[in-house]
Amino acid sequence: MSDLPGNWETPASASEPESGSSGVFDQAYNLVQTLRQEIGKVLVGQEAVVEQVLMALIARGHVLIEGVPGLGKTLLVRTLAQCFGGRFARIQFTPDLMPSDVTGHAMFNMKTQEFEIRQGPAFTNLLLADEINRAPAKTQAALLEVMQEGQITIEGNSYSVDAPFMVLATQNPIEQEGTYPLPEAELDRFMLKVLIHYPEQRDEENMLRQICNGGAEDKPAVRPLLKPAHVLSLQKIAQQITVDPAIVEYIVKIARATRDWPGVSRGAGPRASIAMLNCARAYALMNNNRYVTPDDVKAVVLPALRHRLQLAAELEIEGVSIDKVLSEICQSIAAPRR
């Protein structure tokens, strides 16, 4: 933490950022950049993925990461957890996982002759739901309440989870046998769906060189840069970024266009508009902008909407991808001008 500004050291000072303060904003930007670089040291060649995950963290959202095995989905989340001083829990979703294995349950204590609440792994700051689609729908649904409301109800009593709380779920687009596709309500609760692709040739070579130099087990050390209070501060700073009414109008136009677009059978709802707005703010912060531009909105449209749209069967048969449809929608909507 030595390269970070001193007022980030104490949660108390960081929790109340000065509104419009240039210094605090610069500190926040520098912190995010440092975080990106730190994670980038471990996860080579996935800068866009790292950026989107941090964006969701700053925008108080949850992320669904999709990619074939071996691209570092779990490594990304683990590295983020190492940079993050808060609590981290991992659940490997399996077909026999029960909802109570995620949220917790009441257990009768023979000694005290009383029921005790045993909190599940969801009571954490960063929750990695690995291969979320391997568990049946009822177990997936155990996350609905905590993702939306930040609380878990056990035996009729609600328990709040610690802030910040973020779910990072992974799923594999291939090997669909024995999996349970996420229901729409669950998908909609994820702020972003991040696609992780194969790294470039040069990045893959760099990765192998790192292994050659240091051995397979010798991953670069990651410094713990963040505390939960720092994340909360980042989230507050992002919320104070200026959004012009024209930008709000632009976001709503995009969301509404998905509902009427030919070839889209299910469009994005208002939660998608909110997600786009928050993500655009986080994206602006990450790019050292104190205001949101249409470019920021465009940059978040694909990850924020691709899992909320359902293409018509004809387009799916033709092999049209949702990303292509979203790009066309963005191109068709006039950027805001005054």
Next chain:
Amino acid sequence: MNLERIRIAIRPRRDWEAVDLGLQMARQWWWPMLRVWLIITMPWLIAAWLVPPYYQWLVSVSLWWCKPLFERPLLMILSQGVFGVKLRTREVLRATPRLFLLQIFPSLTWRRFSFTRSMDLPVVQLEGLHGAERRARLNVLHRVDSGPASWLTIIGVHVESFVMMACAALLAVFIPPEVADSLWRWEFWGESRAGGALLIVFAYVAMAIMGPLFVACGFALYLNRRVKLEGWDLEIAFKRMAQKRGVSALVLLALLALPLAPPAIPTAQAQSERERIREEIIAIKQGPDFHRMETQRVIKAKENHQEINFNEGFWQALLDFFSGAGKAARAVASIAEIALWVVVLVAVVFLILKYGSWLERFPQLLPGRRRRAEYRPQTLFGMAVTRESLPEDVSAAAGALWQAGERRQALALLYRASLASLLQVGMPLREGSTEQECLRLVERLQAELDIPAESLRYFAHLTRAWSELAYGHLAPHEHEGLELCRDWNRLWPEVRHG
């Protein structure tokens, strides 16, 4: 070749009738042919599962390439089968290496792509011809009734493709939708061992189904051509007659009828007898056995109505009426034709007027700089971007707005004028383009559209200032704003001067 032992009905057939015969033959000898085909090609199928995925394409290509060789044992079965010889699979397999080596090089190189392969194969394999003799023979065979041979190849390719698709569809029917989704990815078919091997299996099934049919139809065409050329049907008919009546009786008849008959008849009587016979011959030749009567009905306009002689005035009047009605109908048709053309032209103009602007949304459809320069939308991003919509002196107008405290309007005018200027020089800006996208586009096409570096720097500066003001509500400094207003006229002369 003993035609008496032939097992198919020998008669001259039309070309597609011969193909029908081929299909019947394929049904007759289906299992012997298929069995041999499967045994011969089995190594390819095994190789498909054994070789690494990145070599599977070699297996499929070689399987396809060697198809002419696999057809030879099938032809052997057919050629013997039509004469009643039932070959055992072992015999065919024993002969297969020899059959493979028969003119193998030309068969797998330039003749591999011959469309008439199925019909030409018997010439090589059964007649054993090569070189000029083969060419001469093929010329004779191809003279008529060889069209279906080429069509067989074309149809065969399609049928094989459809069978492959059907196999894939059948597979998809039995697979749960979640897995089927991954089945339609290139990674599965193009890169995995199972996908590649499945493709080869599908192709193998298609070839196995089509192979015997292809060979049999081609062979039937060949047989039909020889029947016509060499009169096999007549030969068989004579032989059957001979068998029926006995050879000795036929010979005796020939001896009696041919050389000895004429001298035995006196001259006058013979003359009248010849005349009678000639008349009978003519009558028979004119009879239905030597002619095919066809009735054709055609509508033909009568050229000269005047030649028809009508005795009564009524008929004349009726004729005049119809003649006049015909002229009127022709006139109406001419008018209707003109009207139709007018409708077409109006429709074209309407479409251009209604949807012409829609085309402007796709400037990338206009190739080259010249056409791009013709892309001149009137409005963009909801702002008028024509020269007429701008003040005569942009710098002065923007400066005045700035001085009056209307900073947003001042920068908006500068930005709008810059966009108009860019459009004038052919920049393909789109409505959905954001400020940064416009800037990136200008940077990319700077050299192509001869935009000065100083103008580009100015545009980047203006874009930043405009974005900060429009979205961040942060006005530039006084001197910075005035500088932007002042420099516009100097750096963007195209629009100002038209």
